[in-house]
Amino acid sequence: MGVKERKEREKLQRSQDILEAARRLFESKGFLNTTLQDVANEAEISVGLIYRYFQSKEDMFASLALKGAEQFDQDLEATLKKGARKKNTAQAVLTNIAKSFFDFYSPYGEYFDMLLYSYKGLKQVQIQGSTLTKLMSVTLGSLDKLKTFIVESPEFRAENDDEALQVVFLLWGILLGCHKIFDGSGRGHLFAFSREVFIDQVVQQIMVGIAKSAHVSQTSENKSALYDERPTL
Amino acid sequence: MGVKERKEREKLQRSQDILEAARRLFESKGFLNTTLQDVANEAEISVGLIYRYFQSKEDMFASLALKGAEQFDQDLEATLKKGARKKNTAQAVLTNIAKSFFDFYSPYGEYFDMLLYSYKGLKQVQIQGSTLTKLMSVTLGSLDKLKTFIVESPEFRAENDDEALQVVFLLWGILLGCHKIFDGSGRGHLFAFSREVFIDQVVQQIMVGIAKSAHVSQTSENKSALYDERPTL
DNA sequence: TCAATAAGTGAATGGCGTTCAAAAAGAAAA
DNA sequence: TTTTCTTTTTGAACGCCATTCACTTATTGA
Numbered sequence: 001m002g003v004k005e006r007k008e009r010e011k012l013q014r015s016q017d018i019l020e021a022a023r024r025l026f027e028s029k030g031f032l033n034t035t036l037q038d039v040a041n042e043a044e045i046s047v048g049l050i051y052r053y054f055q056s057k058e059d060m061f062a063s064l065a066l067k068g069a070e071q072f073d074q075d076l077e078a079t080l081k082k083g084a085r086k087k088n089t090a091q092a093v094l095t096n097i098a099k100s101f102f103d104f105y106s107p108y109g110e111y112f113d114m115l116l117y118s119y120k121g122l123k124q125v126q127i128q129g130s131t132l133t134k135l136m137s138v139t140l141g142s143l144d145k146l147k148t149f150i151v152e153s154p155e156f157r158a159e160n161d162d163e164a165l166q167v168v169f170l171l172w173g174i175l176l177g178c179h180k181i182f183d184g185s186g187r188g189h190l191f192a193f194s195r196e197v198f199i200d201q202v203v204q205q206i207m208v209g210i211a212k213s214a215h216v217s218q219t220s221e222n223k224s225a226l227y228d229e230r231p232t233l
Numbered sequence: 234m235g236v237k238e239r240k241e242r243e244k245l246q247r248s249q250d251i252l253e254a255a256r257r258l259f260e261s262k263g264f265l266n267t268t269l270q271d272v273a274n275e276a277e278i279s280v281g282l283i284y285r286y287f288q289s290k291e292d293m294f295a296s297l298a299l300k301g302a303e304q305f306d307q308d309l310e311a312t313l314k315k316g317a318r319k320k321n322t323a324q325a326v327l328t329n330i331a332k333s334f335f336d337f338y339s340p341y342g343e344y345f346d347m348l349l350y351s352y353k354g355l356k357q358v359q360i361q362g363s364t365l366t367k368l369m370s371v372t373l374g375s376l377d378k379l380k381t382f383i384v385e386s387p388e389f390r391a392e393n394d395d396e397a398l399q400v401v402f403l404l405w406g407i408l409l410g411c412h413k414i415f416d417g418s419g420r421g422h423l424f425a426f427s428r429e430v431f432i433d434q435v436v437q438q439i440m441v442g443i444a445k446s447a448h449v450s451q452t453s454e455n456k457s458a459l460y461d462e463r464p465t466l
Numbered sequence: 467t468c469a470a471t472a473a474g475t476g477a478a479t480g481g482c483g484t485t486c487a488a489a490a491a492g493a494a495a496a
Numbered sequence: 497t498t499t500t501c502t503t504t505t506t507g508a509a510c511g512c513c514a515t516t517c518a519c520t521t522a523t524t525g526a
Contacts, residue, residue, distance in 0.1 A: 003523095003524075003525095007472090007523095035512085035513060035514080036513075036514060036515085037513080037514095045474075045475090046474060046475045046476060047475085047476070047514090047515090048474070048475060048476065048515090048516080048517085049473075049474055049475075051514095051515070051516080052472095052473075052474080056514080056515080057514065057515090090444070091444070154445075155444050155445060156443060156444055156445070157443060157444065157445055158443070166434065167438075167443050169411075169414055170411065170434075170435060170438055170443070171443075172410070172414055173407065173410035173411035173412075173413065173414040173415075173435075174406065174407045174410050174411070175410065176409070176410035176413055176414065177405070177406035177407050177408065177409035177410025177411065177413070178402075178403065178406035178407070178410065179406075180406065180409055180410070181402055181405055181406040181409065182406075201399065201403075202403060202406075205400075205403055205442075206442060206443060207442050207443065207444040208442045208444070209438075209439060209440050209441040209442030210389060210390060210391070210400050210403070210404075210439060210440065211323070211324070211388050211389055211390065211440040211441070212387075212388060212389070212390055236492095236493075240503090268481085268482060268483085269482075269483065269484085270482080278505080278506090279505060279506045279507065280483090280484090280506085280507070281484090281485080281486085281505070281506060281507070282504080282505055282506075284483095284484070284485080285504075285505085289483080289484080290483065290484090
């Protein structure tokens with residue numbers, strides 16, 4: 001029965017078409033300013049048909065996030081493999097990862113982002129159960145790949161899985177924040193340099209830190225000593 | 234004419250009351266799930282009256298962001314003054330700044346965040362001109378205070394204003410991203426440690442970097458060498 | 467050719483942000 | 497106090513838009 005398979009394919013294709021139409025409009029007009037009538041027009045279908053492919057407008061949003069996360073995961077895997085094959089330095093690989101991250105974040109990241117709020121309760125967007133599950137699974141996969149990379153690279157201080165996971169979260173946070181800053185400030189016009197150079201700088205800073213090493217307290221023992229009460233040496 | 238002043242005061246008070254009512258509801262139910270009827274009920278007024286105090290629902294949102302930014306700016310100033318007075322190490326001061334940042338971000342930051350999207354065109358929220366102007370002015374003030382701190386502290390590698398500004402943006406990005414990660418992952422339950430320890434770790438990592446120093450390429454000269462094409466030494 | 471099922475349509479529904487005409491309250495004047 | 501004018505407050509009415517649904521059209525297998 002090749003008919004069923006063809007229909008399956010056509011259905012998937014249509015769903016992708018709608019999603020792309022929506023993404024274009026969200027990008028240019030904004031999520032809230034885009035009506036489903038707009039999406040229907042752009043995709044050259046009727047409004048009602050959208051609901052045969054997506055559960056709601058928000059579900060389209062979540063689907064875009066998922067698409068982005070899958071894209072990033074593939075890029076990440078490719079970057080890591082390539083890095084291992086070419087025996088690149090960890091810093092070089094990290095730079096490429098950061099680029100993938102920025103690539104992922106520019107078209108899709110906003111959606112991914114919104115979902116964090118949803119998870120938290122700000123609920124800009126309500127997520128459909130199945131889409132959320134998939135999204136989390138893909139994301140955890142990416143985090144795990146990163147963790148393995150950190151553990152296996154001799155260049156990092158992280159020795160075990162736990163330490164590596166901390167580093168991964170830190171990395172993720174840094175990339176997330178830096179992208180937001182860079183992109184939020186007019187895609188970098190606040191900075192005197194291009195995206196590539198900015199990423200280099202960030203990775204460099206991550207690797208090296210921002211302080212003159214002599215001044216850093218390397219241990220985090222005696223935590224309270226770090227706060228207000230501590231005088232200079 | 235004490236009457237006019239009293240009315241002035243009452244008006245401001247009322248506006249603050251409405252804003253707080255809105256914040257409580259946004260926090261518990263989410264922005265989109267909160268109706269103006271809800272806000273009106275919570276503030277014990279009628280729907281229409283809201284519009285005498287705010288231009289729109291989105292304007293309330295922006296006002297919350299502004300309130301948060303002002304709070305952070307004050308905290309920052311206090312932290313810097315205190316640090317200077319007590320001659321704390323830069324790392325200690327930075328830790329306190331990070332705490333202020335986290336404090337600021339938990340109740341108000343989400344709103345602040347949304348505005349970045351607005352600026353970009355995702356337009357979850359349209360900002361009223363005057364509120365935006367104020368918000369930008371407050372934020373730039375905070376950034377400038379941070380820059381001065383970086384320049385004047387001998388512990389940092391940044392030598393001049395430009396380098397310091399880069400560090401400031403990097404810091405801002407790191408804090409932003411790390412907060413999102415921490416808060417997004419169920420306020421830290423993914424991590425084995427508390428908010429305080431997490432912040433310490435982040436600041437520590439910022440100061441030190443994450444690599445064994447021997448492995449870091451300290452210069453960013455010959456940029457292209459950083460990418461895929463570069464073999465290990 | 468003919469059911470039977472699936473795909474597709476667009477007008478109807480209901481919720482909600484926003485507006486507005488009118489009422490209520492308050493201040494000033496008489 | 498009474499009257500007039502201004503400000504505050506109200507909630508019903510309006511319009512937009514996501515979602516639904518009764519209905520039409522196309523496709524499939526017999």
